[in-house]
Structures are given as structure tokens and as C-alpha cells.
Amino acid sequence: MNEFLEVFVQESRELASQASEDLLALERHTGDRGRLDSAFRAFHTMKGGAGIVEFEPMARALHGIEELLARARSGDTPVNAALIGNCLSALDLVHAWLNAIQAQDALPANAAPEADRFLRRLQGGNRAVAARQPGVGNLGLAHDLLRQQMLILADEKGANRAGRFAAAIHAATNILRALGRPEEAEQLVAIAASCEQTGDIRALRAMLANAIDAQTTPERNAGPAAPEIEAVRTLRVDIGRIDFIVKLAGELTVAKNALAHAVTLAREGATGEALFPVLKGHQTILARLVEELQQSVLGLRVLPLRQVFQRFPRMVRDLAESLDKPVQFTMAGEETDADKAIVDNLAEPLLHVLRNALDHGVEQREDRLGAGKTEMATITLSARREAEHVVIEVADDGRGIDPAQVRRVALQRGIRDESELTALTDQQTIELIFEPGFSTAAQVSNLSGRGVGMDAVRSVIRKLGGTVHIESEVGAGTTVRFAVPFSVLVTPVMTIEVAGQLYGIPLERVVQTQRLKREQIVPLGTAKACVIRGRTIPILQGSDLLSCTEAPSDQREYEAVVVEIGGQWIAVLVDRAGEHLQVMLNPPGGLLAVTRGISGTALLGDGRVLVVLDLPDLIDTA
Amino acid sequence: MSLRILVVDDSRLARMSVAKALTASHPDWERLEAANADEAIGIVKGNPVDIALVDFNMPGRDGLELAAELRELAPRMPVAVVSANHQDEVLRRARNVGATFLVKPLTQKAIDDFLTEAVARLEAQN
Numbered sequence: 001m002n003e004f005l006e007v008f009v010q011e012s013r014e015l016a017s018q019a020s021e022d023l024l025a026l027e028r029h030t031g032d033r034g035r036l037d038s039a040f041r042a043f044h045t046m047k048g049g050a051g052i053v054e055f056e057p058m059a060r061a062l063h064g065i066e067e068l069l070a071r072a073r074s075g076d077t078p079v080n081a082a083l084i085g086n087c088l089s090a091l092d093l094v095h096a097w098l099n100a101i102q103a104q105d106a107l108p109a110n111a112a113p114e115a116d117r118f119l120r121r122l123q124g125g126n127r128a129v130a131a132r133q134p135g136v137g138n139l140g141l142a143h144d145l146l147r148q149q150m151l152i153l154a155d156e157k158g159a160n161r162a163g164r165f166a167a168a169i170h171a172a173t174n175i176l177r178a179l180g181r182p183e184e185a186e187q188l189v190a191i192a193a194s195c196e197q198t199g200d201i202r203a204l205r206a207m208l209a210n211a212i213d214a215q216t217t218p219e220r221n222a223g224p225a226a227p228e229i230e231a232v233r234t235l236r237v238d239i240g241r242i243d244f245i246v247k248l249a250g251e252l253t254v255a256k257n258a259l260a261h262a263v264t265l266a267r268e269g270a271t272g273e274a275l276f277p278v279l280k281g282h283q284t285i286l287a288r289l290v291e292e293l294q295q296s297v298l299g300l301r302v303l304p305l306r307q308v309f310q311r312f313p314r315m316v317r318d319l320a321e322s323l324d325k326p327v328q329f330t331m332a333g334e335e336t337d338a339d340k341a342i343v344d345n346l347a348e349p350l351l352h353v354l355r356n357a358l359d360h361g362v363e364q365r366e367d368r369l370g371a372g373k374t375e376m377a378t379i380t381l382s383a384r385r386e387a388e389h390v391v392i393e394v395a396d397d398g399r400g401i402d403p404a405q406v407r408r409v410a411l412q413r414g415i416r417d418e419s420e421l422t423a424l425t426d427q428q429t430i431e432l433i434f435e436p437g438f439s440t441a442a443q444v445s446n447l448s449g450r451g452v453g454m455d456a457v458r459s460v461i462r463k464l465g466g467t468v469h470i471e472s473e474v475g476a477g478t479t480v481r482f483a484v485p486f487s488v489l490v491t492p493v494m495t496i497e498v499a500g501q502l503y504g505i506p507l508e509r510v511v512q513t514q515r516l517k518r519e520q521i522v523p524l525g526t527a528k529a530c531v532i533r534g535r536t537i538p539i540l541q542g543s544d545l546l547s548c549t550e551a552p553s554d555q556r557e558y559e560a561v562v563v564e565i566g567g568q569w570i571a572v573l574v575d576r577a578g579e580h581l582q583v584m585l586n587p588p589g590g591l592l593a594v595t596r597g598i599s600g601t602a603l604l605g606d607g608r609v610l611v612v613l614d615l616p617d618l619i620d621t622a
Numbered sequence: 623m624s625l626r627i628l629v630v631d632d633s634r635l636a637r638m639s640v641a642k643a644l645t646a647s648h649p650d651w652e653r654l655e656a657a658n659a660d661e662a663i664g665i666v667k668g669n670p671v672d673i674a675l676v677d678f679n680m681p682g683r684d685g686l687e688l689a690a691e692l693r694e695l696a697p698r699m700p701v702a703v704v705s706a707n708h709q710d711e712v713l714r715r716a717r718n719v720g721a722t723f724l725v726k727p728l729t730q731k732a733i734d735d736f737l738t739e740a741v742a743r744l745e746a747q748n
Contacts, residue, residue: 007635044679045633048706051727052639 008053009098015042016091023084024313030079040069055107057115058097064119065090086122093118145175150208153201184211237300248293255285303343305383306334325362326376333383338390342464342484349457353394353480361398361478388486395479401472403429413437430472434458491585493612495578496561499548504612511562511569513577518556530571532562537569545618565616585612626652630662631677643733659683666695673740678705678712689721698747700740
């Protein structure tokens, strides 16, 4: 992409995000002059940028918004929902255009009519708000077309009235079908037939007007499509951090040259005794430099969670509006830092949990009032740092999760049988919502084009090395808590050898390693168990877990790694428990990406690739 | 004559665009960039510049306030205030602080004309 266009896209995204933040703040406090000025500036600068890259339609559309904001600034018009809605739709348009530019490396070709339509809507009052309904891409366009058909029908005097009548009805029917509203299309045909006989088209016009004004309520089960969340593709880094790395690179070069000197000494026949202090000194320096470099590089990837949080107020607002559930959405701890990989991957699971809270957690107005609650529900998204973890919570004050209901669903979908269910506590029952297969197809939304239930949420968080917990009280609300590691880059692992192959397991899972004598292993039903630290714990064969064909040999003594999974200890028999390593974990790629039970790979010092296992997933699958 | 020119705009894209035009007509000039008024004042105090090109719409102090400050620091420095909005108010205030008003997006010709005139003014002062 040409450099100007690249900077234009990047800068516009930043400005759009700034404007969006300002507008949402403005919505809460319409008198906030600073936010109004800031939003104005952001739109103005975006417009200027569009002018520089000669993207005339965007400049024109934004000029329209800028004028609205200028009038609000001078006090001529009020700051109200219509103004904010219009500004937000402009941002939608801008996002779509920026995505198009990024996708095709050029200005979008069809932008001019889009800008025209947008400006017409601005002049036509608050239609833009309707056009922004989530889930219905070109609703604005469809409504414009329907309105045109109404105008055609209204003209009763013109020539060829019957022909125009038929054509308009035909067009309107097709538009409704295209919008996925076939019932209304049928209704229209029926009404049109009776109108044709009576010659009175009032009923027809009323029907069309309703169709246009209908807030296409998203289908309850499918849920409205989520606003698109585009990945942050650039990283803004404090120049001081870069300077420090540049300095380290310089020092590393010096260290490398010093090492060359040691090599020369060795070639010239220096004894090991003479070389040792020299090499030792170099190693100390290199160890320090590498560690500093690693820390600094890690620091580069640290981002505030704001990067992912900032899109949610908008999304919650839109969704709450479309579900007609008034919601007070608050966020706390957006400034909490986390690794970029974590920040980038949190959007989807958080989105899902927030949507659940709105869709399933928060009751309809009447139900809330009936339950003696405030009409306005509260949803809180918060983040905080706890030691090496970042804890993120989504809390709602909705109806809570009813364990009895979960039991029914779990039974019905064969997640657990009746006897298993009776053995579960309420808390354990609630956690069944994380089980694969619990979310029905009807509840599965097509977030990013694939099904997402709470089990997918859990699997994403696990892939990040984190955990998910849920607390819920019937009638009082639900809290979903993610705990993810602050950094994903360096993971301490322990190597294990199974069937002659080396694997890694995250050290945080390991309780201890233990030698087990044959007689310590006792049968427990069809399985085996042993007693360690006074606890009876199940034993799993490493080779079974990894589906190795090699039959476990009958030995006098076994090596076991005791791991903790969801509070339970499990002893995994391995050929050998190896060393502890700090590895840079890469997400699984290629074939491994679709293989369950793998959390990533790491390159070992000798060039071999270490597959790091995702034990909870592996044991679930086994 | 090789000059030092200061470009002040909070938009990197806008600075790039001015830079491109400057490189085309005056490749030998030294170009300095600032993203806001404070940075601009810092640069000018550290090392005087000959000409300044200032965006009107910036967070913090706007371009007119900055132009006034620059003129105070260096009364003979030609300053242009650039704005996408051709408002009489901005125009009048620019004239009051002795700055030239230029319309955004800047064209090569608009920049060249301003610079030619600025150079003439500087030469007349010497």
C-alpha cells in the first residue's frame, strides 16, 4: 500500500476510535464541552486526511457531520441522541471504507453513492439511527427503496397508474423478501390485491410505512450480529523503549566481538584453565543482555486493556437498544496492562460473555420491575492485575443462572445423566454451561463466522493459559471471571518423555514428580489410582493420553508427574520427567492448530521443536 | 538560500503531505515537525526557525494561539495558519496576528506561493 494511504488508514482508525469514545462520553453527559470539541477535532482531522489522499466521498460525508457538530458547538442545536447516532453511523461508514482500503490497497470504488445516501439520511432526520441497527447491513438502503415505492403509489394521477402500481408492489415485495421478512411480503401481496379492487390504497401505504419503521427485532435465538471488531494491526510504542533496545543491540554487538576474541585465544592454544575466566565473563554479560532484551521486548508488547475494552460501550449500547433493555454499562481498570497477544484475543470471548449478559442475564423491563429491581440493569466490565495474572470480570445484576434449568438442559442434551447430575453441587452444575454441546445450535451466534458457546470461550481463555470461573445467584445476577497470565511470551514448562518423544507441560500445572512402585498402584474400578500426600488420585498413562501405540511396559517402578486440573490431582505416568525450561510459546500452527490438546510449540536450544500440551483439553478429550 | 521550516500539525498524514510538497520545491531546506503547540515552542526556543506552517485545528492550544506566540518569539518570522474551514473568523484572526491564511488540503501551488512570498519577505529584512 502506498505510504500515504497506509498512514491515512492508521490515523483514521485512531481518530475514529477517539471520536467514538468522545461520543459515548457525550451521550452520558451531553454538556461535556471538552468531549464535544474533541469529537469535532477528530472528525475534522479525519476529513482533512481524506482530502489529502483525495478520498472525496469520505471528506464529503465527514464534512456533513462536522457541520452538525459545529452547530452543536455554537449552541444552535442541542447535543442529543439523534446527533450522536448520526455521528456514530458516520464512523460505521468510515470503518467500512477503511476496511475496504486495507483489503484492496485502493480507495473503494463505490464510496460516492454511499456518501450521498448517508448525507441524504442526515438531511432526512434520524433515519440514520435506524440504518445503524445491528445485524441488518443495508437496511437503510432497503428502506429508502421502500419509501420510493410508497411515493410511486402515492402518485394517483400520473399515466399508466395500474402498471406503476403493479411494479411498485412487485419491487416492495422483493425488498421485503431480501430483508428476510417473507411474512410481510405475503401480507403486502394480499393487501395489494384487495386495494386494487377497492381502489383505496391507504391500507397499503400504512402497511408499507409500518414495514419501514419496524425495528427489525433480531431473532431471539440467533441474537443480533455483533459489530465487527477489527484487529489492532499496529502497535504504538514509547520511543524510550525502542531507544533502550537499540542500546542493548549495540551492547550485544560488543559482547559478540568479545566472544570472537575468546575464540582466537582458543585457536592459538590457550588452555581451558586460561579460557574459563574469559568465557565465564562473557557468559555473564551475555546472560544479562539477553535477559534485558527479553524483558524489553516483552515490554513492547504490553498494552492497556483499553484497546479491547473501548469498543464495548458502543456494542452494549447498540445491543441494549435493539433488545429494548435499558442498561447502565460501566467499565473499570481499562488502564490495566496485558500482553498484546492476550489483549488481541480477549475481544471475542468478552464479546460473547457480554452478549450473554445482555441477552440471557438481563431481564425484560417488566420482569425487572416485577422482581422489585430498577428498570435500568447494570453490567460492569472490570480488569485488575493480580500478581502474574490479569483478572477480568463481567458482572450483571440480571436473573442469574438457575441450576435447576441447567440440570434440565444438561440432561436433555446428554451432557450428564441423571445420577451424575444429582451428585453435583449447584456450583458444579452451573459450570456445566462451559461443557461442549451445552450451547444449542440456536444459541450459537456466528461470531467471526464460527460457532461460539461458553465452551469456545473457555477454550480461548485456556489457550491463553488462563481460567474461567462463573458465579451466579438466582435473581441477583451473574459474574464471569477470566484470569489470564500477564504475559504469554515466556512460559515455564517441564519436559516429559512419553514413548520416546519429548513434550512440554506448563509448569504451573505440575504439583510434583513422584516415583511410584508397582505395588503403590492400586486398581480403582476399571482405572488405576495411587495415594500421594494422603490423597487418592487417578492415574493416567501418558501414552494413552497421547494415543501412542506403544504398550506400557510392566515395570517395577514408574515415573509420575502429578498435575492439577480444575482443582483435581491426576498422576500421569511418563518415561521420564525432565528439566524445567523457560520457553517462548508459539501458538500452534498448521496441522497442530486443529489438533486438540496442544497449547503451542517452542523451539529448543538444539533446534528441536517442543510440543507443549494443553492438559485440561487433552484429558477432556481422552 | 537554505532555510529551516517548521511544520506543526497533529496529523502525521498532514505533515507527510506538506513534507512531500516541500521536498519537491525546496529539497535543500531543513524541515522540522511538531505535533502540537508545546512541541513547536520547544523546537523554536531550542533553535530558531525561519518559517512556520501551522495547522489551525489541534488539541491544546489551536494554531492561531500558536501563531501569535511564534510571532511574539520571532516577530519577523513568516507564519501560515492552515485550516480546512474557510471561516471568516479564522481568516480575520490570522490577519490580526500577522499570519497568512492557507486552505487545507494544501496544494503544491499554495505552498509554493506562500514560500516564495515568505522568502522575499525574509530577504527584504536582511
